[in-house]
Amino acid sequence: MPPLESMxxxxxxxxxxxxxxxxxxxxxxxxxxxxxxxxxxxKTYVTQTLLKTLELPHVFVNCVECFTxxxxxxxxxxxxxxxxxxxxxxxxEVTCDTFxxxxxxxxxxxxxxxxxxxxxxxxxxxxxxxxxxxxNVLPGFLRLQELTDRNVTVILLSEIVWEKxxxxxxxxxxxxxYFPDYSIGNLQKILSHDHPPEYSADFYAAYINILxxxxxxxxxxxxxxxxxxxxxxxxxxxxxxxxxxxxxxxRKLWRNIEPHLKKAMQAVYLREVSSSQWxxxxxxxxxxxxxxxxxxxxxxxxxxxxxxxxxxxxxxxYNPARTDKRFFxxxxxxxxxxxxxxxxxxxxxxxxGPKPFPLDRLLAILYSIVDSRVAPxxxxxxxxxxxxxxxxxxxxxxxxxxxxxxxxxxxxLDFIRAIARTVNFDIIKYLYDFL
Numbered sequence: 534m535p536p537l538e539s540m541x542x543x544x545x546x547x548x549x550x551x552x553x554x555x556x557x558x559x560x561x562x563x564x565x566x567x568x569x570x571x572x573x574x575x576k577t578y579v580t581q582t583l584l585k586t587l588e589l590p591h592v593f594v595n596c597v598e599c600f601t602x603x604x605x606x607x608x609x610x611x612x613x614x615x616x617x618x619x620x621x622x623x624x625x626e627v628t629c630d631t632f633x634x635x636x637x638x639x640x641x642x643x644x645x646x647x648x649x650x651x652x653x654x655x656x657x658x659x660x661x662x663x664x665x666x667x668x669n670v671l672p673g674f675l676r677l678q679e680l681t682d683r684n685v686t687v688i689l690l691s692e693i694v695w696e697k698x699x700x701x702x703x704x705x706x707x708x709x710x711y712f713p714d715y716s717i718g719n720l721q722k723i724l725s726h727d728h729p730p731e732y733s734a735d736f737y738a739a740y741i742n743i744l745x746x747x748x749x750x751x752x753x754x755x756x757x758x759x760x761x762x763x764x765x766x767x768x769x770x771x772x773x774x775x776x777x778x779x780x781x782x783x784r785k786l787w788r789n790i791e792p793h794l795k796k797a798m799q800a801v802y803l804r805e806v807s808s809s810q811w812x813x814x815x816x817x818x819x820x821x822x823x824x825x826x827x828x829x830x831x832x833x834x835x836x837x838x839x840x841x842x843x844x845x846x847x848x849x850x851y852n853p854a855r856t857d858k859r860f861f862x863x864x865x866x867x868x869x870x871x872x873x874x875x876x877x878x879x880x881x882x883x884x885x886g887p888k889p890f891p892l893d894r895l896l897a898i899l900y901s902i903v904d905s906r907v908a909p910x911x912x913x914x915x916x917x918x919x920x921x922x923x924x925x926x927x928x929x930x931x932x933x934x935x936x937x938x939x940x941x942x943x944x945x946l947d948f949i950r951a952i953a954r955t956v957n958f959d960i961i962k963y964l965y966d967f968l
Contacts, residue, residue: 541575541583565688577658591656636677650684664698727762845902846920848898927940
């Protein structure tokens with residue numbers, strides 16, 4: 534196995550702290566350790582690598598997968614039984630409903646000779662989900678060493694700070710360890726470490742430098758950057774493979790990859806197409822119209838009335854309320870354009886951004902633009918809620934129970950024009966900015 538320093542990069546201080554906390558195998562370690570930091574800051578990887586490299590007995594549990602107390606406790610006990618008697622896999626099944634049962638069974642299992650004279654580590658990843666379980670679970674895990682009188686350390690991994698965990702009634706305070714975000718230099722070093730064997734380290738490091746120059750301002754997630762690096766590297770190598778440029782011809786390589794990276798920048802985090810589809814699209818093997826994705830506005834599938842609700846919401850967000858009469862009332866009489874327009878109104882509503890609107894105004898516009906009569910049924914209201922869940926609408930200012938809910942439309946003009954085309958609705962005719 535390679536040395537720990539080459540496996541865990543840019544986390545030397547955190548590794549040193551954990552190693553000093555773990556101590557020798559037979560030493561009693563700190564009862565509970567709380568490790569926190571943003572996504573992809575190395576918390577899980579460092580902890581798992583350290584425990585595996587040092588060959589320490591441990592159980593790793595993801596609290597998203599073990600979403601009930603019973604699943605969580607039984608998973609821990611089952612894994613411990615396997616650790617205690619690895620030759621007998623049949624004894625891994627165990628039943629445990631409460632934390633009291635867990636403490637009793639834990640004492641029995643850790644009597645095994647292989648677990649007796651060394652620290653056992655229980656790692657709870659996504660530990661914030663423990664807060665949704667029974668009130669005694671988190672305090673129980675924090676002082677498990679005291680409750681069981683065994684050499685056990687519980688490690689909690691989370692993306693949120695310890696202050697959000699601490700119960701009002703108080704609890705045993707764990708040792709808190711922070712994993713800061715990787716700097717651009719750290720990311721350069723880590724990503725360059727993944728270079729393919731058929732290319733030189735300097736060539737791949739130059740590619741990573743270009744990639745970070747483009748994406749670092751919008752994305753600092755190591756997992757996402759690693760995905761982007763793998764996805765776009767074949768395009769970067771293309772001139773070298775074809776013999777059109779050498780590995781040192783940085784300018785030509787940059788000119789080749791630049792438009793490709795700009796296109797990829799529009800889809801950071803979305804995973805709107807698979808890696809194979811993306812490669813085919815860039816190589817020209819696939820028609821762009823055939824690749825369906827979230828950002829391809831023509832391919833957003835919504836129910837018929839949801840499309841009209843979204844159109845009505847957009848009109849309510851970007852049209853002043855005083856203009857509704859002109860746009861949606863059939864017999865509004867003649868209104869002079871000079872009086873209709875504000876004297877000093879020069880700024881476009883689209884530049885100012887969407888304005889909040891009440892529910893009754895949304896429904897009034899909806900009834901005006903839909904040809905057939907629509908009753909205000911529960912179905913319509915549930916579709917509004919669905920649009921909020923999809924983040925196409927956003928709910929604002931609903932703290933006061935006396936007022937009705939207010940919404941904002943959260944989609945762009947290009948998006949709503951594409952939606953309107955699917956129902957043959959000319960939205961430009963109804964927008965105040967385009968009069």
